[in-house]
Amino acid sequence: MTELSVEQIRRFRLAAHHLDRVYANADIPVVVGACGMQNSPPGAWETALFNRVPGCSRAEMERLLYEEKVLLQAWSMRGAPVVFPASESGAFLAALTAGEGEPWIYTQGIALALEFLQMDFDTLLEQMVQVLPQLDGRLILSKTALDQTIAEWMLPLLPEEKRKLWNQPSMYGSPDQQTVGGAVVSFLLRPCAYLGLVVFGERNGISPTFTSYKTWVGRGLEADHQEAARELVRKYLHCYGPATPDLFVTWLGCSKKQGRRLWELAAQEMEPVSVLGKRAFILAADRDGFGSPKELSREVLLLGGHDPFLDQRDRFILQPDKSLHKQIWKLVSNPGAIVYRGEIIGVWTGKKSGNKGMEIKMTLWKECGRDVRRELERLGAEYAAFRGIACSSIIFQVISKSDAQPHC
Template sequence: MTEINSQNIRLFRLYTHHLDRRREKNYIPAIAGACGMQNTPPGAWETALFNRISGCSLGDMNALLYTEKSLLQAWSFRGAPVVFPAGESDVFLSAHVPGDSEDWIYTRGISGALDFLQMPFDELLGKLKQVMPWLDEQTIESKSTLDQTLAEGVLPLLPLEKRDLWNSPSMYGAPDRQTVGGAVVSFLLRPCAFLGLVVFGERIGISPTFTSYKSWLVQTLKPGGDAAKKLVRKFLHCYGPTTPYALASWLGCSEKQARRMWEAVSAELEPVRVDGKTAFILSEDKDLLCSPPSPQREWLLLGGHDPYLDQRDRHILLDDQALHKQVWKTVTNPGAILQSGEIVGIWTSKKKSKGIEVKMTLWKDRSAEKQKIYDLVEEYVVFRQEKLLKIEQ
């Protein structure tokens, strides 16, 4: 069995994530569709695309998402907002729909509300689906307004004895702003997204807007019979060598669902050894993995939720596990400074009234390369149409 070392894996993934060099604008569908681009915090997808494409401004990106609508934002893997090609909606949405006796992604936390209401998941999802066509005719600003508007729509569909419970304060941390019904809707919106019933519209200031897939793209979502296969292939191509367990973690789905999806492409896979353990690759990727191209860019300044950093085997990117908590946090990850695909430091930016301040932490002395990193910071700030106030190290 072929043994693959960490450096080869990093170089392979730099290439499959389109980070080995910047490409032209006509590559955008392939780049956004490689494995999707998470958009939390808002703007994360813009930073990810900036690191992969040359000559693409913020205005260009907004046009792709909001005017041309060749890109689409919707809740996808792990229930996160993700930007992907509209033409691959079945892969990034329909493929997440669970099979028989499989749980929906991002709905595990709903159990407290279901117990409180003494109502089953499927019944509440069915009632919400009756209300979702409202979005075919309107756009709703802000997630909290969306939750509560839809919760009010579900209310008359509930048994009389459940309505006061539905309107009770939420048990999920915001009882002054959210009802139990609003919390239930919040969880159930992910299944609705996978069914093509809700997508993100154009952002208004700091507020997202929401409408239906049909309203936004003037067509209904058409599930593809091989959508799950395509999604697993994307995962293997971008994150291989890998395992079904890593697929479950990346998708946020049950191991049962991940195993079902994995088995659908099992004939296309080949085992390899990584750090003495068995992992799998697409057979067609073997030559590239064994002899990956050298990147044209040695240094990269990635945003905190860049797809490249979404690897489940984090030791491949950063061998010192004591530093992992500095890179991958529960919320608000910092950006990562990469040298030849390996994380060598972190960075954060802070918006001020007159521009942006950047703070960097490098774990080893990089004095000889410091100017190269500073140049990347300046390039990023120009992209953001801001003024660089200072770099703190």
Template sequence: MRLTWDQVFAWRLRRQFVAPRADGVAEIVGRLCGVQAQVTSAAEMAVALRSSAPRAGALVDELNNGTLIKTWAMRGTLHALEPGLAADCLSLLASARTWEKPSWQRTFGASPDEVTALTEEVRRVLDGAVLTREELVDAIVADPAYHRLGEQLRSGWGALLKPLAWQGAICHGPAQGTKITFANPAQSIKGWPGIPEPDVAGPRAITAYLGAYGPATPETFDAWLSRGSLRKTVLRRWFSELGDTLTQVEVEGRPGYVLTEHLDDLATTEPSTAVHLLGGFDQYVLGPGTNDTVLLPGDHRAKVSRAAGWISPIVVSAGRIVGTWDLTDDVVLISMFDNAPLPKGLDTAVTHLATTLGRNSLLVQAQ
């Protein structure tokens, strides 16, 4: 089957609840395969912009009551996820065993045996407890065996804790003021299924991903999940084992897989002419990746994927990224690529942004 990118982008906008929007926070987070939550306000906006009745703090409320989990997941970054998919993705990330690579050991100063021991120690320390980072690290380094790891454990990047998260030993708990906390997901997350075997988790994670970001290749899935860390033979086997569940299609010369159940819907999707304003770190661009030059022109990538991993808020027109935006007081500053004029339909997107932010109105200014 041959499809056009206009069809694919319109289908993705609908599948990702950009339009029409959805009712529940968990439904949105589940469909998106998680929302990046390095910046909490960006995660809240990703959900609110897709909500039919946006509410301030709705995502954090779901995290605090254990309906969703916040943990280091895709690409080693913090995400808010539905527990079942989180367990599947963590299983796949753990299967890459990145902490056993010499380069990782040189950078973070812990051997594989030390990571194994630290995993069990953290399970012990967090048993029945929710601790701030300071409390957790103090409890760990009370054992002289972990003294030299104290600096890495206190790092805000959490590099030494990520392998523990991927093995299901630790996740984020409810914040205490400005302080983050950590908990054991088996005790703090409702319906936590535990970490499955990778061969069970792989096909489920692929199915979930294609349901929002298809058509896609195994390589695109791996780039989204692990920055290419999974074994290629295993990855291809998981795709193969899905059998008739998947169908290979061609989009203007580019092959990719979709869920067979979505074929008819994709084939009958009409292109969208709507304009949308999506926030920073939005899954619409993170799902397929900023290297997708059909979605995001390569000569403008640096305006979206910026220094230190920052992802700009984006202007989307007809499904393609055509600019970036920023908010200063009550003014939306729009920067269109190639100095293009502001797109027709922008007013509707700005009105929706104002509603999402609880503002009566917002002004627009081209940069």
């Protein structure tokens, strides 16, 4: 069984994520379609695409997403908003449909509402699917309005004795803005997205809009579910392999039962390898790529906090020192990551300060040479310009661990 080194894995993944060199605007569908780009917090996908195709302006990104609709935003892996090519909706939506006896992604929290209503999940999902064609031809502003509008559409379908409970204040978060029915809808929007019934429309200021897949794309979602699932697993393994079924389950945010079902659909296309003595899998088609990794024309990267590259579940590949992981991956508001040849060597933040412009702070865990610092300064200034803000200052802070060895 082939043993792959951490360096080989890093090099391969950089190329798979299109971070090995600068890509052109014509490559955008392939770049975005590698594994999708999370858009939570809003704007995260723009930063991710900028890091791969720096020549693409935000206006061009919006044109591709909102006007040409080459790209599409919908709830996808882990129930998060994800931007992906509309032509690949099968892999990013239909493949996530739960099978018999499998819980749907992102719906575990609905249990409180179901207990309060004394109603079952499948009945409510069926009723929501029944009313969602009313989204056709409509554009609803804000997630709160979407939840409550659909809850009102569902109300006549409920048994009369459940309607008062449906309209009670929500037991989640904001009872002054959401009803129990609105909370139920919020959880069920993920399954309905995977069924091709609801997508994001054009953003209006700070608020998203929502409509039906059919209205936005111009046709219903049609997909061969098994082939769509195989393609999803291929995408995952190409971007995050070597991997295991459990890592895939974590990345997808699904149940073990669903994850293993999907994994098995593509199992014949995989082969085992060894990583630090442990068994994992790659796509057989990627074998040569690991053996002969592409040359890197970009060694230093300034990635956004929710870049797909940082979504590697075997985090020791990105940063071997586990004591640093909490500085990279937080419960909320991840900082950006400073990456050198595939390893995270520090974190960064960029904050607009009044009329002064963007203040960028970079914290490094290992001392780096002048060339790397100059490149980081250039990347910081370019990112601020991409956001339409002048870069007022870039501050470096080096916090070296006693066992850290300078290497960049």
